Amino acid sequence: MDQVWSDHKEFLSEAEIQIQKGLHSKVALVNKVTHHILNSGGKRIRPLLLIISAHLCNYLDKERIYLAGGVVEFIHTATLLHDDVIDNAEIRRGIAPARILWGNQASILVGDYLYTLALSHAVQMDNFEINDLLATTCLRMAEGETLQLSHNGDLNLTEATYLEIIEYKTAMLISASCRLGAIIAKAPEAKKDALSRFGKNIGIAFQVADDTLDYVADGDRLGKSLGEDLKEGKITLPLLHLLHHCKKEDRRWLNAVMDAERFEQDDLKKVIALMQSHGSIDYAVKKAQGYTEDAKAALAVFPDSPQRRSLMTIADYVVQRDY
Amino acid sequence: MDQVWSDHKEFLSEAEIQIQKGLHSKVALVNKVTHHILNSGGKRIRPLLLIISAHLCNYLDKERIYLAGGVVEFIHTATLLHDDVIDNAEIRRGIAPARILWGNQASILVGDYLYTLALSHAVQMDNFEINDLLATTCLRMAEGETLQLSHNGDLNLTEATYLEIIEYKTAMLISASCRLGAIIAKAPEAKKDALSRFGKNIGIAFQVADDTLDYVADGDRLGKSLGEDLKEGKITLPLLHLLHHCKKEDRRWLNAVMDAERFEQDDLKKVIALMQSHGSIDYAVKKAQGYTEDAKAALAVFPDSPQRRSLMTIADYVVQRDY
Numbered sequence: 001m002d003q004v005w006s007d008h009k010e011f012l013s014e015a016e017i018q019i020q021k022g023l024h025s026k027v028a029l030v031n032k033v034t035h036h037i038l039n040s041g042g043k044r045i046r047p048l049l050l051i052i053s054a055h056l057c058n059y060l061d062k063e064r065i066y067l068a069g070g071v072v073e074f075i076h077t078a079t080l081l082h083d084d085v086i087d088n089a090e091i092r093r094g095i096a097p098a099r100i101l102w103g104n105q106a107s108i109l110v111g112d113y114l115y116t117l118a119l120s121h122a123v124q125m126d127n128f129e130i131n132d133l134l135a136t137t138c139l140r141m142a143e144g145e146t147l148q149l150s151h152n153g154d155l156n157l158t159e160a161t162y163l164e165i166i167e168y169k170t171a172m173l174i175s176a177s178c179r180l181g182a183i184i185a186k187a188p189e190a191k192k193d194a195l196s197r198f199g200k201n202i203g204i205a206f207q208v209a210d211d212t213l214d215y216v217a218d219g220d221r222l223g224k225s226l227g228e229d230l231k232e233g234k235i236t237l238p239l240l241h242l243l244h245h246c247k248k249e250d251r252r253w254l255n256a257v258m259d260a261e262r263f264e265q266d267d268l269k270k271v272i273a274l275m276q277s278h279g280s281i282d283y284a285v286k287k288a289q290g291y292t293e294d295a296k297a298a299l300a301v302f303p304d305s306p307q308r309r310s311l312m313t314i315a316d317y318v319v320q321r322d323y
Numbered sequence: 324m325d326q327v328w329s330d331h332k333e334f335l336s337e338a339e340i341q342i343q344k345g346l347h348s349k350v351a352l353v354n355k356v357t358h359h360i361l362n363s364g365g366k367r368i369r370p371l372l373l374i375i376s377a378h379l380c381n382y383l384d385k386e387r388i389y390l391a392g393g394v395v396e397f398i399h400t401a402t403l404l405h406d407d408v409i410d411n412a413e414i415r416r417g418i419a420p421a422r423i424l425w426g427n428q429a430s431i432l433v434g435d436y437l438y439t440l441a442l443s444h445a446v447q448m449d450n451f452e453i454n455d456l457l458a459t460t461c462l463r464m465a466e467g468e469t470l471q472l473s474h475n476g477d478l479n480l481t482e483a484t485y486l487e488i489i490e491y492k493t494a495m496l497i498s499a500s501c502r503l504g505a506i507i508a509k510a511p512e513a514k515k516d517a518l519s520r521f522g523k524n525i526g527i528a529f530q531v532a533d534d535t536l537d538y539v540a541d542g543d544r545l546g547k548s549l550g551e552d553l554k555e556g557k558i559t560l561p562l563l564h565l566l567h568h569c570k571k572e573d574r575r576w577l578n579a580v581m582d583a584e585r586f587e588q589d590d591l592k593k594v595i596a597l598m599q600s601h602g603s604i605d606y607a608v609k610k611a612q613g614y615t616e617d618a619k620a621a622l623a624v625f626p627d628s629p630q631r632r633s634l635m636t637i638a639d640y641v642v643q644r645d646y
Contacts, residue, residue, distance in 0.1 A: 027466045029473035082435060086428045105409045105472050108431055112405060113465035115435065119442050120458035128449050135443035142436035143350045149428050150352035 001317040004310045008051055014062070015047045015069035022070050022121060025113070033098050033110040037077050041093040046072040046177040049314065053181025053195050056307040064184045067121060071134065072177045074118035079141060079173075081111035086145070087232055129183055137176040144168025153233035153258055155251070159240055163204065166211075171203025194301045198311060201295035206318040208288040211236035215272050216281055227268040233258050237287060241280040242271075250274060288319040324640040327633045331374055337385070338370045338392035345393050345444060348436070356421050356433040360400050364416040369395040369500040372637065376504025376518045379630035387507045390444060394457065395500045397441035402464060402496075404434035409468070410555055452506055460499040467491025476556035476581055478574070482563055486527065489534075494526025517624045521634060524618035529641040531611040534559035538595050539604055550591040556581050560610060564603040565594075573597060611642040 005012070023034045047069030054065050083089070084097040085104045091097065099107040115138065122134050148165045151157045178199030182192040214229045215238050229236050235243075243251060257267050275281050295315045302308045328335070346357045370392030377388050406412070407420040408427045414420065422430040438461065445457050471488045474480045501522030505515040537552045538561050552559050558566075566574060580590050598604050618638045625631045 025466055025469075027470045027473065030466055030469050082431055085431060106469065108405055108408060109465055109469045109472060111435075112438065113462065113469065115438060116458060116461035116465055120455075120462050123451070123454040123458045126451050128446070131446040131454065132443075135439060135446045138439035139436065139443050142432055142439055143348055143353055146348075146353050146429065146432045146436065147350045149432060150350065 001313055004052075004313050004317075005048070007306070007310065008048060011051045011065070012044060012048060015044065015051065015066045015073075018066040018070040019047075019073055022074070022117060029102065029106060030110055030113055033081070033102055033106055034077075034114060036101065037081055037098050037110075037114075038073070040095055042073070042077070044069075044073060045314075046076055046174060049174065049199065049311075050177045050181045052307050052310050052314075053178045053199075054185045055181075056195075056302060056305065056311070057182045057185035057187035057191055059181070059185040061184055064125060065181070067125060068130070068180050068184060071118045071121050072173060072180065074114045074121070075134070075138060075141075075173060078111045078114035078118065079145075079169075081107045081114065083145070085111075086149070087228070127183070130180065133176055133179060133183070137172045140168045140172045144170075144172070148234065151235065154235065155243055155255060155258075157235050157240060159237070162235070162237060162240055166204055166207040167200065170207040171200045174203035174206070175199035190301055194298050197298035198295045198315075201291045201298065202315050202318050205288045205291035205295065205315070208237050208284055208291065209319040212238050212281060212284040212288065215239075215275060227263070227271070230258065230268065230271060231263050237284040238275050238280040239271075241283045242275050242278055245278045245280070246274060285319070292316065292319050324636055327375075327636050327640075328371070330629070330633065331371060334374045334388070335367060335371060338367065338374065338389045338396075341389040341393040342370075342396055345397070345440060352425065352429060353433055353436055356404070356425055356429055357400075357437060359424065360404060360421050360433075360437075361396070363418055365396070365400070367392075367396060368637075369399055369497060372497065372522065372634075373500045373504045375630050375633050375637075376501045376522075377508045378504075379518075379625060379628065379634070380505045380508035380510035380514055382504070382508040384507055387448060388504070390448060391453070391503050391507060394441045394444050395496060395503065397437045397444070398457070398461060398464075398496060401434045401437035401441065402468075402492075404430045404437065406468070408434075409472070410551070412551075450506070453503065456499050456502060456506070460495045463491045463495045467493075467495070471557065474558065477558065478566055478578060478581075480558050480563065482560070485558070485560060485563055489527055489530040490523065493530040494523045497526035497529070498522035513624055517621050520621035521618045521638075524614045524621065525638050525641050528611045528614035528618065528638070531560050531607055531614065532642040535561050535604060535607040535611065538562075538598060550586070550594070553581065553591065553594060554586050560607040561598050561603040562594075564606045565598050565601055568601045568603070569597055608642070615639065615642050 025031050050069050081098055084099050085107050089097050122131055144165050175196050178195040179192050182195045292315045296312055299308055348354050373392050374388055404421055407422050408430050412420050445454055467488050498519050501518040502515050505518045615638045619635055622631055
């Protein structure tokens with residue numbers, strides 16, 4: 001993966017210049033919050049996917065790629081600001097999130113600002129296909145987050161609905177980032193669709209892996225504490241598997257743990273032990289790998305090339321980190 | 324004003340159908356919140372202004388007017404959902420706001436949904452000028468709200484900054500609603516600019532009047548309690564005037580009142596009495612009327628017509644309600 005980053009270093013720094021250039025509100029508080037969130041360790045994976053996708057389709061227009069890279073990163077960042085408020089997050093990537101530093105109100109408003117900044121940059125590209133894709137993507141993301149909220153603490157959540165939630169809230173924007181590269185390169189529909197499918201599948205794989213990490217990762221390395229999803233009543237794939245396979249009394253206990261006001265470290269340890277004994281972690285990891293394979297299969301329409309290999313590497317990377 | 328509403332009844336009901344048709348998410352919670360907020364007594368003043376502006380410019384395209392009417396109402400409604408969270412609102416137009424019924428989280432996310440729904444409808448109009456205007460408007464609105472937040476409780480706020488805040492947070496969308504009517508009617512620049520100016524000035528007049536009502540209106544009739552702005556540390560024109568004209572000891576007392584955790588009904592009565600003795604309410608009312616006059620003057624480019632008279636009536640209406 002390090003090779004992929006370094007192969008695209010130049011393009012990423014151009015996209016980075018575009019991102020920083022876009023941030024200059026006349027309102028000081030807007031600038032403080034946007035600079036904090038945009039310079040707090042985000043990897044720019046969405047701009048990277050957009051750049052590689054454009055290259056894979058013999059990209060035509062550098063300027064538009066940088067501009068579009070900024071747009072997808074702004075959208076992603078807007079959702080982070082709102083998500084942290086929704087989740088009462090105390091930490092993000094190892095540091096205090098904007099809501100701790102400037103409050104929930106500023107995080108909500110500057111999230112709105114970044115959403116509309118993204119769409120105002122997109123409008124400047126004056127291309128119906130791009131604007132339509134981005135507007136639909138943002139709409140689905142908000143629906144996905146709301147669907148997740150409405151199933152908070154719902155022990156009867158199905159795997160199908162869980163997958164729908166993560167497709168909407170996470171995979172749509174990753175998919176759109178890949179498709180945007182193809183649109184800007186004026187690629188034929190088949191290539192656009194292939195890159196959409198690739199992005200959607202790595203997006204789902206990424207979110208399943210991320211949800212699994214919440215039960216197995218080293219809290220310090222991940223930059224956040226373990227068991228956060230459980231604490232918030234967010235039911236993700238490992239827990240879903242456990243709920244469907246554990247004994248009735250364990251299910252009742254899990255129910256009580258999720259209902260409880262406070263949450264003990266020992267409870268988390270017991271949940272993880274139950275997951276291990278029922279193979280729930282393995283199940284989720286394999287599921288993520290399955291989506292990775294589907295993502296790679298979508299690239300079959302492209303002949304072998306350094307860009308295609310980069311995408312293959314990214315597909316593996318999103319599920320292999322930090323276990 | 325009743326005459327204006329009834330003159331445009333047919334067009335408004337078409338716009339209403341468009342608004343309701345636009346609301347059909349597959350996520351039940353999204354539908355609950357959008358239906359609640361969109362059917363809780365909003366007057367549709369922005370779609371009305373858009374319709375009249377389009378008529379005034381010899382409108383060409385009915386469908387686009389209805390579509391655009393929905394867009395501006397969705398944007399307005401999105402901001403209401405977020406504003407209620409920001410302000411910890413307990414009541415809106417006499418009923419419980421979405422944040423009380425479904426929580427802050429749902430209000431934030433469905434606000435995001437309505438913002439992006441608006442922009443996705445706007446994208447369907449496939450017109451750069453429309454999308455550019457709406458994106459810029461949303462950006463300024465978020466900046467205005469953030470600027471207001473960053474001056475919360477700031478007794479050194481200047482009148483110029485207060486006016487900038489309300490221009491951004493309120494007047495921009497009203498101005499855009501008027502301009503959109505002219506854009507859809509393919510009116511010449513001079514008419515677009517005149518309607519922008521008209522909308523901007525009635526928007527500022529409306530907000531100054533609304534801020535003043537917070538100190539003088541009958542709480543029941545307005546559908547919210549009095550003194551809310553003071554309670555939240557929001558410094559508006561009557562208070563600004565008072566702060567600049569009262570005795571030092573009164574200023575110190577006002578400072579203490581705004582810093583206090585709790586807020587007594589007697590404090591509000593004293594603030595209002597001070598405002599009356601210093602002419603602060605009169606000052607704000609006259610200021611609002613000044614903007615109304617500027618709004619009317621902007622319509623000089625149009626010959627007399629029923630539509631022009633309707634706009635004149637609306638200009639008077641926004642500052643004459645409920646005193």
